[in-house]
Every structure is written in structure tokens, then in C-alpha cells.
Amino acid sequence: MRRWPDRLLVLSTRGAAVAAASVLALVLGIVLVGAMPALARGGAGFLTGANWSPTTGSFGAWAMIAGSLATAGLALAIALPIGFGCGLASGWILTGAAASSLRALIMVLAGIPSVVLGLWGLTTLVPLIARWHAPGTSLLAAGLVLALMLVPTIALIVDATLRTVPAEQRVAAAALALGRWSTLRAIAGRACRDSLATGGVLAVARALGETMAVLLVAGNVAALPDGLFSPVRTLTGAMALEMAYATGEHRAALFVLAGIAVALVALVLVLLRASGLRPALGAAHA
């Protein structure tokens, strides 16, 4: 009978875990409830149509899906090599105080709120781009601001993975008089590949979910982008811009966009899981 507090403890903590897990179901359920009025009216048009004009009741989300994918892809193309270089510097090439101060700088940068990066992009980057090619708010600006956000994420994952390579192996490589390239390839080739894949996937998931930094600099025209300098609107940007005044079917359409955005991110994360790579702990939240 002495054990009843234990049973209560197990029950209540497990209850908390199940409650926490059911939050996802709750979120998905609410998105579905919100989207229902629009889905009931004609579902498939969302994925194929490129014409988004709420005033005429035309809700083709393709331009925004393309906008999201284009900004995420551009940001990844910029951030992946730079992030890898920084991670390589802090986790492999530098040692001692130099390595830890670079790591500290990367962590500080990782902690800068995205809205601050967006503000800086809007006041500094956009005018610079506008001098080159008006109006400045563009796919390019969004990609650059996002890349600044993703570099620390990727660098920290590369850094953490490279630091797990045992020091003896590096000593052995040095004893064999291997050069930097050969050493890295021989004993950390796999670590590099895995960390790039993991970092890249998590970065894409993060880029797809980012809202405000992109919204401030992207120009937000709901049309298919036809170049680096054309303004784009992302799925998340559309939700943030239009929710303030949307009503009725328009509002329901925004919940459909929410569902599409969640599905895109979930797809990316499931691919990562299926590939068997285990992200370093907390990397998803870095």
C-alpha cells in the first residue's frame, strides 16, 4: 500500500507525456478544422493553380509553394558551403582558444532573432540590391537573409560531428605525414558527409518554416518568381500578411496553406529519419 505515491507518479508523468504528444494531433486537427470550408469547396485547385487572388475567390497556392522552395533552395546553396567552412574551421583546423571563440561567435549568431536579421536585411541589404536592380525586395534578398540564419545551424552541426573524431586517429594520420585533405578524407569523410546531409536537411526545414525575416525583405508578390531579382511570396509570408484581414473562405484558404507548409516540413524531416542519420541532439532547435 506504501506504493500508491509511486503509482500516482508514474501515471501522472506518463499522462503528461501523452498530453504533450497529443499536442501535435491537436495542432493538425485545428488546422484541418480551419481549412474545412475551403477544402469542401474544391480541394485540388490549391496545389495546381498559380493564381492567388482572394478577392475573386481564386486560391492557387502554387506560386507560394514555388516561392517557399526557391527561397529555401537559394539560402541552402549559399549557406551550405559557408556553414561547412566555418564548422571545419572551428571543429577541425583551429584548436584551443581560437576554436572556442569562433564557436562562441557562431552560437551568438545562431541566437539572433530572425526578426532582427530581417530588419537588418530591410534597412541595409535591400537598398544595396535596389541600387543594382530595383526594387531590391526580392528572392535574392530573402535568400541572403535566410542564409545568414542557416550558416550557424549548419556550422554547429558540422563542428559537433567533426569533434567526435577520436584524437588518436588524427595523431596517426599526422604520423603518416598525410596532408590536411587526405587526413580529412581518410578519417572524417563519413562525418563530413553525414553532418552536411543532416545540417542541410534541418536547415531546409527551418528555412521553410521561417516567416518574418523573409516577409520583411521578399517583396511578397504572389506570382511565380522568374529570376533572382523578382519579388516572391512564401507560404508562411502569405499567412502572416493576410490573416490580419482574411475572413470566410479566404481565411480557410490560409489554413490550407498552413497544412501545406506543415506537410512540406514534415516530409523533409521524415526523409531525414528514413535516411538513418541521427541529428545531434537539439540540432533541430539550434
Place this chain on the structure above:
Amino acid sequence: MRKLDLMLRDQALLGVALVSTLALIGASTWLVIDLLVTAWPRLGWHLLWQAPARAGRAGGLSSILVATGAIVAIGLLLAAPLGIAAAVALSEARSRWADVVRTSLDLLAGAPSIVLGLVGLLLFGDLLGLGYSLATGGLTLALMVLPLVIRFAEVGIRSAPAEQRAAAAALALSRWTTLRRIVLPAALPSLAAAITLSIGRALAETAALVFTAGGSDRMPTSWADPGRTLAVHIYDVALNVAGGDASAAAAAVVLLAILLVVQVALIVCLRCGRSR
């Protein structure tokens, strides 16, 4: 020939690392200096105690700081106990249901925060009738940081020495005693780190709060009042207020200063954890 090729590759490797590091250092220096220069005319201690005026162009940030504190407090007071309890259960479980719980938490952590904002608007604002308020914003934030709290708290709890747990089991101590006397004290620094990290995350959040906490910059007097956090304020002033650049930058400097304090607290927590 091959030797030359290898030497070139060695140089290229160094080059990539050097250029990337310089680019990172350059961009972050540029950003910080730029923000400080833009914010300079509006910086001062008055930001902390004056109310905002003319849509944020003048005055301070007092009401916004109060709303920020209230929303983050509500979010963490809800998410931390639930999250730590869930982490206690997960840290002992090795079964299938625990995997299902973890997977669903990972997916929740990956959900775009604007989506959580829309869900919060519909669920707490409309269905529960809380409207645009500190409570709606705090509840939405709780949904957002819950996976983060659980993930980091679980690691902390798992790090309690296995021998001590085994010894406790050998002494036939109850689960409750083991948890209170052995596991939680050992995990305390990690739990503090988990909460500090969540506070940092909550302070940086914009998208989840725009449509839940409302956009009012007046001083909130209860949890049912609308209010905007610093991050939302920066966004609103940058996007909607002409000539608001200096004010937005000043608010950004204040936000960065607060986050710096949080980050130092985090490092202290982690150091405590390691020295044990």
C-alpha cells in the same frame, strides 16, 4: 603531379575554411555596427521606463517590456511543469509508445511557428474566447516551446548517474524518493538550462504572436489585455511605421541585450552541470 594535386587540395581546404570564417565574422560585425549606428539617436535608459509614443517613433518600450515578460512567463509556467513531467516519463521509457511520443514532439518542433500562431488564434482566441490577449499569446508560446523543454530536460534527467539509480533501486527506495532525492537534484542544472533556452526562444519569436497576443502597444493591466512583445514590436515598426527604422533598431538592440543576459545565464547553468 599527384603530389601537387594533393597540395592544392590542402590549400583549397584551408581556403574554404578561411573565407567562410571571414565572411561570417564580417557579416556579423557589419550587422551589429549597422544596428548600433541606426539605433544610436534613439538609444538611452528612457527606453526602459517610458511608454511608446507616435506608434513607436518616440518614447520608450515600457509597456512592450511588460507584455513581453507576461507572455513569456505564461508560456513557460505552462510548458515547464508539463514538459519536465513528460521528460521524467520519457527518460525511463524504452518502449514503442515513447518513440511515438518523441516522433510527434520532433514534428511539433518542426512545425512553422506561424502555423502555431494560426492554431492559437482559432483554438484559444476564437474557440476558448480569449481573443487577442496575453493569455492567448502565452498559451501559443507554450505549444511552441513544449518540445524544446522536453528534449533538453530528458537529456538532463538521463544524465543522472546510473550507479546512484541502481543503488537507490537496491535499497528499495520508492520511485518518488529516487526522483526527488537523486534524479532531480542531479538534473537541476540541465533543467535550468532547458528553461533558459526556451525563454531565449520565446523572446525571439514573432510569427506565433502576431495573431494571438494582438498588436496593442498600450500597457496591459491583465492577462485578458492584448499586448505585443519586443520581437513583434520590431516587426511592426519596421514594416508599418514610416521613419521607424531608428526605433526598430533601438528595440532590436534592447532585445539583443536581453538575449545576451539569457545566453550568459545558460552558459552558467551548463557550467554548473558539468562541474558536478
